Amino acid sequence: xxxxxxxRAGIKSKTKxxxxxxxxxxxxxxxxxxxxxLFQTVLDExxxxxxxxxFHFRVPARTYLGYVVDPGSFEERFADLEAGDPLExxxxxxxxxxxxxxxxxxxxxxxxxxxxxxxxxxxxVSLTIMDFFFMGGxxxxxxxxxxxxxxxxxxxxxRALIVVSATxxxxxxxxxxxxxxxxxxxxxxxxxxxxxxxxxxxxxxxSTAGVLASYASLGDVILAEPxxxxxxxxxxxxxxTIGEDLPPGFQRAEFVLEKGxxxxxxxxxQMREEVTRLLEFFWRSTRGFAAAGQASPHAFDPELPAADGxxxxxxxxx
Numbered sequence: 001x002x003x004x005x006x007x008r009a010g011i012k013s014k015t016k017x018x019x020x021x022x023x024x025x026x027x028x029x030x031x032x033x034x035x036x037x038l039f040q041t042v043l044d045e046x047x048x049x050x051x052x053x054x055f056h057f058r059v060p061a062r063t064y065l066g067y068v069v070d071p072g073s074f075e076e077r078f079a080d081l082e083a084g085d086p087l088e089x090x091x092x093x094x095x096x097x098x099x100x101x102x103x104x105x106x107x108x109x110x111x112x113x114x115x116x117x118x119x120x121x122x123x124x125v126s127l128t129i130m131d132f133f134f135m136g137g138x139x140x141x142x143x144x145x146x147x148x149x150x151x152x153x154x155x156x157x158x159r160a161l162i163v164v165s166a167t168x169x170x171x172x173x174x175x176x177x178x179x180x181x182x183x184x185x186x187x188x189x190x191x192x193x194x195x196x197x198x199x200x201x202x203x204x205x206x207s208t209a210g211v212l213a214s215y216a217s218l219g220d221v222i223l224a225e226p227x228x229x230x231x232x233x234x235x236x237x238x239x240x241t242i243g244e245d246l247p248p249g250f251q252r253a254e255f256v257l258e259k260g261x262x263x264x265x266x267x268x269x270q271m272r273e274e275v276t277r278l279l280e281f282f283w284r285s286t287r288g289f290a291a292a293g294q295a296s297p298h299a300f301d302p303e304l305p306a307a308d309g310x311x312x313x314x315x316x317x318x
Contacts, residue, residue: 027039027040028040029043029057031050031052031053031055032055032057033050033052033053033054033055033227034050034052034053034055036050036052036053038050038051038052043057046269047067047268047269048063048268049267049268049269054226054227054267055227056204056205056225056226056227056228056268058132058133058166058204058205060107060109060131060133061109061113061114061129061130061131061164061166062114062131064129064164064166064204065114065118065129067268067271067272068120068127068129068162068164068202068271068272068275069118069119069120069125069127069272070118070119070120070121070122073118073119074116074117074118075116075117075118076114076115076116077115077116077117077149077150077153078115078116078145078146078149078150079110080110081110081111081142081145081146082100082110082111082142083096083100083111083140083141083142083174084141085097085173086174086177087173087174087175087177089172089173089174089175091173096173096174099135099173100135103134103135104134106133107131107133107134109131109134110142111134111140111142111143111146112130112131112132112134112135112136112137112138112139112140112142112143112167113128113129113130113131113142113143113146113147114128114129114130114131115127115128115129115146115147115149115150117153117157117159120160120162120272120275120276120279121272121275121276121277121279121280123160123276123279123280123283123289124157124158124159124160124289124298125154125159125160125161125162125279126150126151126153126154126157126159126160126161126162127150127161127162127163127164128146128147128150128162128163128164129163129164129166130143130163130164130165130166130167130211131166132166132167132168132204132206135171136167136168137165137166137167137168137211138167138168138169138170138171138172138178139167139169139170139171139178139181139210139211140170140171140173140174140177140178140181141174141177141178141180141181143171143181144178144180144181144182144184144185145181147163147181147185147215148181148184148185148188150163151185151188151189151191151192152188154192154197154199155191155192155195155197157297158197158288158289158290158291158296158297158298159197159289160197160198160199160200160279160282160283160289161192161197161198161199161200162199162200162201162202162275163199163200163201163202163215163216163219164202164204165201165202165203165204165207165211165212165216166204166205166206166207167206167207167208167209167211167216168206168208168209169208169209169210169211169212170182170209170210170211178210179210181210181214182210182213182214182215183214185214185215186214186215186218189215189218193220195291196286196289196291196292197286197289198220198221198278198279198282198286198289199218199219199220199221200219200220200221200223200275200278200279201215201216201217201218201219201221201222201223202223202224202225202271202275203216203222203223203224203225203228203230203253203262204224204225204228205225205227205228205229206228206229206230207224207228207229207230208229208230208231208232208234209232209233212230212231212232213232217261220282221263221264221278222261222262222263222264223262223263223264223265223266223271223274223275224253224256224257224262224264224265224266225253225265225266225267225268225271226253226254226265226267227252227253227254228252228253229251229252230251230252230253230256230261230262231250231251231256235250235251253265283300287300287302288300
């Protein structure tokens, strides 16, 4: 046994202090922003945001899906994709396949992304939502492939693309294979742009590293939740590299908005409304997501709705 792990006599106290949790498990949740103890029913009603300080909790991909798309409109795709282990990677505790099985058991997901098609505000979208609870939302070959196929579905079916990021970056267990997803997805997004189809990128906490350095930062519109961590390298690495203290709020959504990296900060409660408004703008400007010189494959009414959202009355003939 290593001397670092040896227990020395006389160091440990004979009497253990009774450790009492700050909040009862399953009933309350302590806000990481203000420390307030909140009923989980209250958090559910507020889409897992703190009603006291507006702190945004991390939520699973399937939960976030319900916050964005129209109810009952989602059709999951590419659910059968599973990662292999070509590098036969083993970390300090277990092999990569064992790590995957553990994450699958804990989350009910096969990998760190949920993909499919749906509608938002009645407009057709292809979307991928990342899940931070699956190995930190790390991007491996499956996540990259799901994003790539979502882009291809957007092109073939003339849909807008939405990607919700929640990730610590590329997955180390897949090495160069995970880094290759950056180039693959970026190249496909160039095709999406050529097809005049919109891409809305939503950054949640955290959105960092290789994902931010590729598709997450290539949206036509980049939205972020309040307080989301948005950056490539970690703050400690940057501080050590430049030898200077970093400004307050560094790499938070409010800081990067000020620097012009993102377009807007949107509260989770307003996210669906904001995305709907943006999609309506793109829908009108592309005449129903139509290809250049062609009619839209979707039902498209060129007449603008009235101020109350209802169709304008048709003028009387004669």
